[in-house]
Structures are given as structure tokens and as C-alpha cells.
Amino acid sequence: MPRRSDTLKSLADLGSVQRTLSEQRAREAEAAAARAAIAQKRAAEQDLFSRAIGATQPLKRPAAVPLAPEPPAPIPVQHQLDEQRVLRESLSDEFDVTTLLDVDDAMSFRRSGIGTDVTRKLRAGEWSIQRQVDLHGLRSDEAREALGAFIRTAYKQGMRCVRVVHGKGLGSPGKQPVLKTKTQRWLIQKNEVLAFVQAKPAEGGAGALVVLLAPSKR
Template sequence: MKSNSLQDLKKLRQELAERQAKAAAQEAARLQAQNKARQDQDLFARAIGATQPLRQSARVHHRPEPAPPLPIQRQRDEQAVLREALSDEFDASTLLQVDAHLSYLRPGLGPDVTSRLRRGHWAVQREVDLHGLRVEEARETLSAFLRESHRAGIRCVRVVHGKGLGSPGKTPVLKGKVHGWLVQKNEVLAFVQAKPLEGGAGALVVLLQAGRGT
């Protein structure tokens, strides 16, 4: 019994010694790693020199740019232009008054309007010259001219379309088309041929509806 107890005691002491040796070895390894890390840090500091921590600059928060406003007025103008597109196929001859000079009067207006227009009751305030333009250019120019004149409150304008003497066969192509375009425009109340000194057969005096500027 006594022999067994001594053996157990020796075994216990041996295990305790092994544990202590293992713990000592772990602590030595930890200290060695810690010392190496410190040495590496010192070596890095000597290599780069003195350093200062970066200052934290104030952050600038950029607000997203607002979406550009929709060009509503321009869209309305473009839509209006599409609605008011002038047809080249429109025959205005049936709407023209056949007298000494061809003239046009919107239905519902008194017959004295064209006579007063011809006498110069309304002074010509603006003029557009379509002479020499191609048909497409002339149509767009005339449409824009009438629209802007109406907006400005202009009541009376002169439209120069030429006599067509330079056209093939000396046929006044543009003259007939201008008649048809004017009849299709809502702004136009009446028109008459200009006086001889103001263009004669190569121009028209046009009366417009009262616009915003009046």
C-alpha cells in the first residue's frame, strides 16, 4: 500500500512539473513575440521618421443637383406649332373675294373690314419678306412671324411673297401658297393685296386678331 502511494505521489509531481514547464514555455514564447513586435514597430518608426496624425477635415455633403425644370412653355409652343401645321394642299381660292384685287375676310366679319384694311385704316407695324425662300422655309418663316406678331399685340403686318416672275414659267407658286397658309391661321382675320407703292401684287397686308400686347 505504501509503495503504491509513493508511486502516485511521484506521478503527481511529474505531471505538475510538466504543466509548469509547459506554462513557462508558453509565457516565454508570448514574451518573445511581444518583444519582436515592439522591435518591428521601433524599426518602422526609425525608417519613416516622425509622424503626425492626420487631421480630420470637415466633411462636405453635396446635395444632389435638382432635376432641370421641364421646358413646359417650349413644349406647349412646339405642340401649338404641330396643331397649326400649314398644309400646302389647302385651296384658298374659294374663300377669296373676287374683286379688283383678291382679298380674304374671315366669315362673320363685316364687309367693311377689307375696305378699311385696303385704305390703310390699320397701320402696318411689321413686315416679313418671303421672296426667294423655298416653300418649306417660307411656310416656317411665315408661321413663326405671325405667331410672334400676335403675341406682341401687333394688329397689321405686311407679307411680301413676290410676284413669281423668277419662277419657272413665271408662275407665282409662292403667292398662291401664302394665300392658303394665311387662310389656315387662326390669328388672321383678313388680308388684301398691298398698294402698288407697297409691293402691289407681290405683297399682302394682313389684319391679325388682337393679341396679348393690346
């Protein structure tokens, strides 16, 4: 049979546990009440905001038009073709050069208004040769276009003195310097050309011309 003191002790422990549980339930109830109050306050604020601004509807997104990337600049094909056509038409194989060439101990050409001192200085090498084109092995039409393009480019780049190698014609039918004669005709028709002389032996001799170009206007 349990003693009276043990029974009283067990009852005291049970009462302590009950008080602890009661306090815990009270704290939980307070926490739940606090959360409910916060939620109610937020709902009231949201309701107040809704009443203040009235009915709302989502904004419509403006219609978007996809923009294609800017196309690349067109290649001026027609302009290039026109330039080639003008080049072909501007250099004639039938141009008469007999009245324009100075025939002396060494053939030379100088445009009207250009003094004989210019051709003399060209022969003496007082202008440094800045660039050259070699027409060897080209057909007549190829040589004409190559020469025209070379002179035009050299002039645009500010070149003053160039050399044109046309060969001596030793491989031509009948040993006639056909390309040499045509080269002279073509050069005389180019406005960029002020004068030309036969090259010195060390620079090609009868197979080349030293050409003086007008100052570029660039």
C-alpha cells in the same frame, strides 16, 4: 597700511550692498509666492469646475451631406419639336381657297363674320403696318415655317396689322406665282388672321399682302 577710517567706510559700503541684495531677494520671493498662490487658486477653481460637471467628452459633429447646386431648368426641347410639328401640319399646301377669297378688282380675304368694311379699310391704309416678313428666296417649306412663326409671334406681341412680302413670282418656272398662291392658303388656315388684301402699289402691290390679325388675348 590703510587707515582705519577707510576700512570702516569699506565695511559700511559692503553692508549697504548686502542689505540691498537681501531686500531684492525678499521682493522676488514675495512675487514668486504671489504667482504660486494665483496658480494654485486657478487650479483649485478648475478642479472644482471639473468635479461639478463630471466627466465630459467632445461633441460629435453631425454628419454633413454636401448639397449639389440646383441644376438649371431643362430646355423644353420636346415642346419646341411639338410646336414645330404642329406648325408644319397645320398649314397645308393643298388647302382650297377658291370659296374663301373675294375676287374683285383686287384680291382679298375676310373670315366669316368680318364685314366688307374691314377689307375696304385695309386697302385704304387705315391700319398702320407694324411689322413685315419677307419670304423672298425661301424654299416652300422654309417660307411656310417662317410665315407661321411670324404670324404667331406678331399675334402674341399684340400686333394688329402686318405685311407679308411673297413676291410676284416673275422668277418662278413658267412665271407662275407659286409662293403667292401658297401664302394665301397658309394665311387663311391661321386662326389669328381675320382678313388680308393685296398691298397698294407703293407697299408692294401684287407682290405683298396686308394682313389684319385678331386682337391678342394676352
